């Protein structure tokens with residue numbers, strides 16, 4: 001009896017130990033599994049936290065809501081890569097005169113974010129921003145001469161005065177970008193009458209520009225920022241109408257006007273959504289030449 005009960009006790013102890021061991025193993029197993037799953041979840045959340053932050057950095061420069069669809073495929077590096085709408089066959093040549101100036105950097109950020117190339121017709125007027133010519137060039141924009149001084153009386157005093165002023169700007173461009181430009185835009189356009197005190201000078205300059213190997217550009221769309229308006233909404237509207245009416249729209253803008261720069265995000269978004277293509281001017285592009293009055 002005593003022996004049997006001892007065996008029973010021992011058996012029971014063995015069974016008990018086995019159960020404890022199983023329990024411990026199950027506990028350890030569950031604990032390990034929970035830990036692994038928890039770790040993976042934490043890592044996933046960490047990634048999920050990083051990604052929206054990256055897109056927010058590019059998007060918080062604007063309060064424009066229309067580019068929301070771009071966020072999903074934006075990897076934060078190359079900016080907006082939204083699939084453009086099917087091409088409508090129209091090309092927009094945005095041109096910015098008189099800079100670089102205080103708003104040029106902001107404009108360059110917008111252009112970079114949307115991967116849009118434009119043309120800058122530059123001057124020495126805001127010389128403290130001249131270093132931005134390097135960035136304009138590096139980011140794929142075209143650069144053309146728009147005079148060194150932008151002083152109508154001075155530059156249109158004689159053809160010699162004009163080309164001396166022009167050469168000074170070419171020097172600045174070469175110094176900043178390492179390359180000469182063959183693009184130019186006459187201050188006031190080739191149709192200007194501000195040069196009327198020197199009769200016939202525009203006719204001469206247009207011919208000489210060709211002789212010197214320059215391609216000069218006027219425009220067929222005015223954003224209105226040369227004096228007609230000071231409102232970003234008006235600039236936006238003028239650009240939209242102009243782009244719709246021209247297969248090749250050469251749009252006159254000024255990056256020294258803050259309201260113009262403020263209109264660009266909305267204009268570019270609208271244009272891309274509606275199948276327009278943006279391009280920088282080349283010497284072979286259509287010059288959108290004006291009638292010459294002097």
Ligand SMILES: [Zn+2]
Pocket residue numbers: 097098146150187188
């Ligand atoms: Zn100008």
